[in-house]
Amino acid sequence: MSTVAEKNSSERQSRSNAATRRDLIGYAFLTPWLIGFFCFSLGPVLVSLYLSFTKFDLLSPAVWVGTDNYARMFLDDPRFYQSLKVTFTYMTFEVPLKLAFALAVAMVLDKAIRGGAFYRALFYIPSLLGGSVAIAVLWRQLFEGNGTVNQILLWAFGYKGESWISNPETAIYTLVLLAVWQFGSPMIIFLAGLRQVPQDLYEAASMDGAGAFRKFYKITLPMLAPVIFFNMVLQIIEGFKAFTPAYVVSGGTGGPIDSTLFYTLYLYQEAFSYFRMGYASALAWILLIIIGCFTGISFLTSKYWVYYEDDPR
């Protein structure tokens, strides 16, 4: 009896030794990430929250000001509202237009046609390059007073246009166009989604005499709804983060008269032009909350779009 008990306890002992060893190995592999996580994610997020309740200019220590930053933001800062307005205007046009283009082209490419992969690659190129300074530089030239767009308008319609960039009414739409131009990546996601739609649904619908429009409305759209929704959330989050084009096209000002003052650009100006680090941190936290809401929605609905796991491709 006693020997069995001894054996059991020594087995338990060695098992717990093995478990400790496993833990050690596991955390050894995890160490780089853990350091990174505490130094570059968790730490900064908490510091950012603290800073958002302070006045801080990098030179002197941060001074606690309570909720002053948030009060100023909501009660006494027209540029905060302007930057929200610019960002939401941008997204109201950019997201639906981009998705509509992406879906339309994906549906054309989904049909078995020669050179489908070639077109797909061509349409994807702008997505790859669109975020770069080089393209923003090009965009600025295209929409200048004597830029290419006006040259084409003059050549085709005899219309003599003004600069689209220096006009506060139109400046933001040149950036919307730049974003819509990059419809390639949602298009690729739509193509992957379209491949999942069972073809017999269309065949059955054809036999019942359904037309192309009805098939789109009754089969494609509902079957693709999760992918459309997912793409939309992704684009909205990306939209909030848009920075480079607005910065380069407006020369860092967000002008003319703040008409391209994206939220991120305003945050950057407050932090690195005016060194109001506390106020900029408060702006960052409001952004975090807004993006958090959208991401939360996407996560809650994630169960509807994970069926791609089994994609045998």
Next chain:
Amino acid sequence: MEKNTRTGPGLFNLLMGTVLRHGLLIGASFLMLYPLLWMAASSFKPESIIFTDLSIIPPAFDFANYTLGWNALQQSFTVFFKNSIFVAILVVIGNVVSCSITAYAFARLEFRGRRVWFVVMLGTLMLPYHVTLIPQYVLFLNLGWIDTFLPLIVPKFLAADAFFIFLMVQFFRGIPRELDEAAVLDGCSPWRIYWKIMMPLSLPVLTTTAIFSFIWTWNDFLGPLVYLNDASNYTVPLALRSFMDSTGQSAFGQLFAMSVLAILPIFLFFLFFQRLIIEGVAHSGMKR
């Protein structure tokens, strides 16, 4: 791929449909790529005709804009390209090594707290960089790292890009467990399994990570803008920005020439790794 086997409409309709579709696609491709083609052509045109010539074929292949533009700033573009390449290569190495080590721990090792840390890691995916930017800046300022490449590189060696960890975890889970279980029986250490079994079998996902790391770093503007001050430390995007600000409207040919060179590496990457890149988007888009 052949999905809709048509029976009803005649050959003529089918042909018309194909012609129409290709016509539409070619037209749309041209419209989309016209700005890029025009920029490439303009980089060979003399300054005097850039604003009036809409053609995408330059009158002659004159490289004057390239040679002049290369040396137009106080530092030559040799410096900026060196900086960009240096940062991009180190970021690629950092991401591939640190993210794969982390992903291996999450995908294959058993240890207490693994699930919790995994969820936490997924949580960092959702964190917009604007929230961490200011404290990170303060941290790097105190470390004396401002105006060096360290803030752009060091976080990548500490697996700061959770997106790639996630991508690799998904891939590692697809590798048959029998392989490493057999290796354990043979007395292989986890480190050896990681290095001798997982890494060689994961080349596709490692390549995808390397490609996207390179492209994103090469295009990155905000990071260099915040952390680099001295012109001798500029990466190519910063140099382009300051080129544009300094010459204004006067040297668009040279500006375009440098812009073409700036996007050329990405374009070449795309030509060589097109399939991997597009699959990466289709997959990661789904799973992000």
